[in-house]
Amino acid sequence: MKKKDVVLENVTKKFGDIVAVNDISFSVKKGEFFSLLGPSGCGKTTTLRMLAGLEKPTKGKIYIGEEDVSEVAPFERPCNLFFQNVALFPHMNVSENIAFGLEMKKLPKSEIKKRVKELLDVVGLPGFEKRRTKELSGGQAQRIGVARALARKPRVLLLDEPLGPLDLKLREEMMIELKRIQKVVGTTFIYVTHDQGEAITMSDEIAVMKEGRIIQIGSTEGLYNKPRTAFVAEFIGRSNLIRGRYREGKVNLNNLNKSIIIGPHKVADNDYVAVCIKPERISIGEDIANLDNVFEAVIEEVYFQGAQVNYKVLMEGNYKISIFEHYRGKIFEQGKKLKIGWGKEDVHLSEA
Amino acid sequence: MSIFNKILKFIRKRERLSIGMQLSPAMFWIVFFLLIPLGILVIYSFWEMVGTRLIPVWDLRNYVDVFTRVGGMYIRLLVKSLAMSALVTVGSIALAYPVAYFVSLRIEKYKYTWLILLMGPYLVCWVILVFGWKMVIGYSGLLNYLAQLLGLISEPMSWMWNNWWAVVFILIMGWAPWLVLPMFVSLEKIDKSLLEAAADLGAKPMKRFLRITLPLSSPGLLVATFFVLIPTFGEFVTPALAGGSRGVMYGNAIDASFTSMMAWPFGSALSIFLMIISLIVATILIRIVGLEKLMESL
Numbered sequence: 331m332k333k334k335d336v337v338l339e340n341v342t343k344k345f346g347d348i349v350a351v352n353d354i355s356f357s358v359k360k361g362e363f364f365s366l367l368g369p370s371g372c373g374k375t376t377t378l379r380m381l382a383g384l385e386k387p388t389k390g391k392i393y394i395g396e397e398d399v400s401e402v403a404p405f406e407r408p409c410n411l412f413f414q415n416v417a418l419f420p421h422m423n424v425s426e427n428i429a430f431g432l433e434m435k436k437l438p439k440s441e442i443k444k445r446v447k448e449l450l451d452v453v454g455l456p457g458f459e460k461r462r463t464k465e466l467s468g469g470q471a472q473r474i475g476v477a478r479a480l481a482r483k484p485r486v487l488l489l490d491e492p493l494g495p496l497d498l499k500l501r502e503e504m505m506i507e508l509k510r511i512q513k514v515v516g517t518t519f520i521y522v523t524h525d526q527g528e529a530i531t532m533s534d535e536i537a538v539m540k541e542g543r544i545i546q547i548g549s550t551e552g553l554y555n556k557p558r559t560a561f562v563a564e565f566i567g568r569s570n571l572i573r574g575r576y577r578e579g580k581v582n583l584n585n586l587n588k589s590i591i592i593g594p595h596k597v598a599d600n601d602y603v604a605v606c607i608k609p610e611r612i613s614i615g616e617d618i619a620n621l622d623n624v625f626e627a628v629i630e631e632v633y634f635q636g637a638q639v640n641y642k643v644l645m646e647g648n649y650k651i652s653i654f655e656h657y658r659g660k661i662f663e664q665g666k667k668l669k670i671g672w673g674k675e676d677v678h679l680s681e682a
Numbered sequence: 683m684s685i686f687n688k689i690l691k692f693i694r695k696r697e698r699l700s701i702g703m704q705l706s707p708a709m710f711w712i713v714f715f716l717l718i719p720l721g722i723l724v725i726y727s728f729w730e731m732v733g734t735r736l737i738p739v740w741d742l743r744n745y746v747d748v749f750t751r752v753g754g755m756y757i758r759l760l761v762k763s764l765a766m767s768a769l770v771t772v773g774s775i776a777l778a779y780p781v782a783y784f785v786s787l788r789i790e791k792y793k794y795t796w797l798i799l800l801m802g803p804y805l806v807c808w809v810i811l812v813f814g815w816k817m818v819i820g821y822s823g824l825l826n827y828l829a830q831l832l833g834l835i836s837e838p839m840s841w842m843w844n845n846w847w848a849v850v851f852i853l854i855m856g857w858a859p860w861l862v863l864p865m866f867v868s869l870e871k872i873d874k875s876l877l878e879a880a881a882d883l884g885a886k887p888m889k890r891f892l893r894i895t896l897p898l899s900s901p902g903l904l905v906a907t908f909f910v911l912i913p914t915f916g917e918f919v920t921p922a923l924a925g926g927s928r929g930v931m932y933g934n935a936i937d938a939s940f941t942s943m944m945a946w947p948f949g950s951a952l953s954i955f956l957m958i959i960s961l962i963v964a965t966i967l968i969r970i971v972g973l974e975k976l977m978e979s980l
Contacts, residue, residue: 411878431883
């Protein structure tokens with residue numbers, strides 16, 4: 331097992347009466363890309379700021395490496411923060427920005443120069459030493475920000491929604507770039523975002539947060555396929571949620587006098603649950619009788635996207651269902667009545 | 683079509699005229715209250731005055747006089763005034779910067795209330811301000827009274843009033859609250875996440891101040907320098923009230939030329955000389971910061 335690099339134990343943060351972070355615990359392995367994902371106000375940024383030492387936890391302990399850092403000042407922590415607005419020093423050029431943290435360490439000049447060059451190579455901007463910060467494009471500024479944050483060789487790099495201000499294309503580029511940089515330097519990254527796309531693309535592990543608590547921690551695939559609650563299911567990827575009551579391997583639907591077969595499950599009988607079915611796991615057609623669950627449906631909207639066709643259908647019982655199907659030269663038309671279905675292994679039960 | 687509309691149409695057709703019309707109140711102001719008096723001053727500086735009569739002699743005798751009269755006293759006075767203004771500038775900045783820093787970075791609630799309170803001294807006029815200080819540091823002022831009462835001195839101290847340093851002191855006290863404003867503005871403009879970033883990169887508080895806060899607030903410091911240095915250079919009210927004969931400044935010499943000395947042309951030459959020096963100083967300051975930055979921080 332890999333070593334744990336960051337550990338939070340029962341950390342709580344209150345601002346006055348408001349509980350921003352409510353008794354959370356998690357650990358991050360060394361060299362991992364870990365994301366804190368959640369809607370705004372869920373406490374993810376506060377968690378990050380506590381790791382950075384910019385906020386003090388009201389309760390609980392934070393370890394970085396083996397060390398309890400709860401009482402350690404920000405400038406003495408073995409972690410660096412990449413700021414939401416990059417926060418490059420406007421009165422310094424690129425190399426002065428990157429060198430700042432090294433100068434604070436009082437490294438010799440020649441070494442600083444070498445390290446700056448090295449970092450500019452890592453972030454793919456060699457020869458940018460003398461550029462002024464005003465002359466950098468959004469993406470370049472981001473990379474310089476990453477280089478500056480990595481300069482002191484932190485154990486952990488904390489990133490607070492770094493891609494927020496970028497446009498879509500640049501954001502996609504930077505996602506790949508960040509992941510690449512993280513692999514090259516091997517530093518543990520803790521990444522805060524509200525964008526599930528970013529989290530899924532880059533992370534090894536994700537913690538989904540809501541209202542100051544962690545709802546679920548897991549690998550990206552685990553979270554995608556087995557969301558613990560309806561909230562996680564709706565937050566990660568797209569899911570169809572059909573609510574009902576569980577009884578003996580079946581879920582009796584709320585709106586419809588039918589049930590969905592899901593096989594035996596570790597849920598108590600009569601519990602309210604949400605059946606989570608991913609759009610790409612649903613079959614659509616006129617003759618799909620061999621599946622465990624088959625329902626009548628009418629196609630309401632069709633979006634052809636080249637490799638994939640997205641359908642919005644209205645299932646019996648008034649359930650709106652999204653379906654993604656590989657395009658195989660055939661598209662069903664709007665208004666067509668047909669059948670949709672899925673096997674019992676295609677569903678996952680989440681807390682409603 | 684009414685006459686009015688015709689005029690409007692005529693003006694619209696001639697864009698330059700229209701712009702000129704829009705600027706005309708400002709132009710009027712500048713021409714009548716600045717350029718024409720200045721022109722008269724320039725003209726007078728080449729004339730001569732006999733008794734109460736101005737004679738247009740058109741020569742440079744007044745400018746030569748600025749350098750040579752009373753053994754170069756006027757030039758020495760000019761240098762002394764410049765040194766005093768420099769001292770006032772440094773002193774008032776030193777006093778105001780910590781206040782601006784405190785209000786901007788340490789106070790969270792009611793920032794602007796504090797700033798407005800700082801402007802309190804400007805509710806009284808300058809002359810009253812000066813006499814207010816006289817009541818504190820003057821010969822029969824509060825300090826002397828208290829010191830005598832406590833038996834620290836037997837005679838009132840006279841070194842606190844009627845000399846150059848009393849003038850410098852009062853000017854510092856008068857300017858300092860004003861200077862809080864431009865410095866507050868430039869401190870407010872500093873993105874606080876820059877300081878967090880510096881802390882995150884290992885900079886301790888003193889280093890953060892020296893490497894981030896101070897350089898980024900330097901435009902405010904230069905605006906402040908501008909604010910104080912140039913007007914103080916030509917100051918004549920404060921030295922007249924609090925300086926006595928030892929606290930005289932260049933501005934008092936100009937004042938005297940136009941009043942007691944009845945030497946308007948010489949006074950004009952002194953004024954123009956002062957303006958030229960001020961312009962040079964201003965140019966140097968602008969060169970150091972760059973006009974763009976200066977305007978940004980206003």
